[in-house]
Amino acid sequence: MDKLPVSLEHMRTFVRIAERGSLSAVARELNVGQSTVSRHLQELEEAVGVPLLSRTTRRVTLTDEGSRYHANCVQILRLVEQAGDEARATRSAAAGTVRLSCTAAFGILHVTRLIFAFQDRHPEIAVDLSLTDERIDLVREGVDIALRLAPLADSAMKLRALGHSHRILVASPDYLARHGAPATPEALAGHEAIRMSNVAGSEMLSVQAPDGTRHQVPFVGRFRANHGLAVREAVLAGRGIAASHHWLVDDLVSSGRLVPLLPGYTLRSVPLSMLIVPERAGIVRVRLLIDDLVAQIGRLPGITPHAT
Structure with missing residues (x-):
């Protein structure tokens, strides 16, 4: 009896x-529909002749045979x-979709514009941008590249250090008129x-004086948010003082709508990194976006590029 054919679509599913x-x-x-996904899986298992996944009411997991088959499918x-990229390269045009995950406020205020300029130069490349401040599993979510503002633990992903994001203390003129400006940390x-409610240890602020002395001071208030744009709106509305990334408020400071505080004092900067799924790094369109973001991000306000 002839074996059933195995299609790339079934493999991808x-x-x-x-x-x-x-x-x-x-x-x-x-x-x-979920029935389509179930049918693809059933047909694939019939074609290879072994169960590839173990199903429970809550989750599906790979069998031993499925684990080996999955690794081979990924390579295929x-x-x-x-092969498609190389064929398209003969006409000097990269094409297809790159999936990028990015810290939310950073993505909205800055990375979107970098993507627009990138797509103007590469009109056949689609970019699927996912905005989240949560740590995600890039492979599980189908993401090629992630931009993250935070110290990162060891990962199976390729890590490329982009630089550091500098922070400043800011408040609105209205808030300062009512409460005065702090003269010391x-x-x-x-x-x-x-x-930010999702930043561990944000209730204590580390401030470095011009002479290098570091001050640890309580930093608490009645408003917290898990999104940088909400913090931006709150400080603009005169609700208090924020220790903000420079890129988050640069335009407001330049226009005088926010005022920098404690000149000469500095806050700890935050590492800015790029995570890349190793198996995706060699794909032409992914590599093009990686190189473009590396070149452009270091020019954003408050970002000190990583020394190369």
Whole structure:
């Protein structure tokens, strides 16, 4: 009896199920019915002759045979994609979709504009931008590249240090007219602080004096948010003082709508890094976006590029 044919579409569906751990999640991702995803998986298992996934009521996991088959499928699909890239390269035009994840406020205020300029130069490359401040599994979410503002632990991803994001203390003229400006780091304890709720340790602020002395001061208040744009709006509305990334408020400071505080004092900067899925790094369109972002991000306000 002849074996059933195995299509690349079936392989892609299987790989995404294995990485997402959910048939329904893959159905939503592919914009198809869950019955279609189930059928692809069933037909693939019939074609290879072994069960590839173990199903429970909550999750699907790879069998031993499925784990080996998944690794081979990833390699096959990568080769198919690279072959397409090389064929397109003969007409000097990269094409296809790159999936980029980025810290939310940074992505909205700055990275979107970098992507627009990139696409003007490469009109056949689509970019799918996902904005989140949460740590995500790049492979599971189908992401090629991620930009992250935070110290990063060891990862299976390729890590490229882009530089550091500098922070400043800012408040609105209205807030300062009502409460006065702090003259020393210790005076911050008597002010309303606007903080990011998803940044560990933000209730204490480390401030370095011009002579190098470091001050640890309480930094608390009645408003916290888990999104940088909400912090931006709160400080602009005169709700308190924020320890903000320079790129988040640069335009407001330049226009005089916000005022920098404690000149000469500095806050700890935050590492800015790029995570890259190793298997995707060699794809032409992914590499083009990586190189473009590396070149452009270091020019943004408050970003000190990583020394090369």
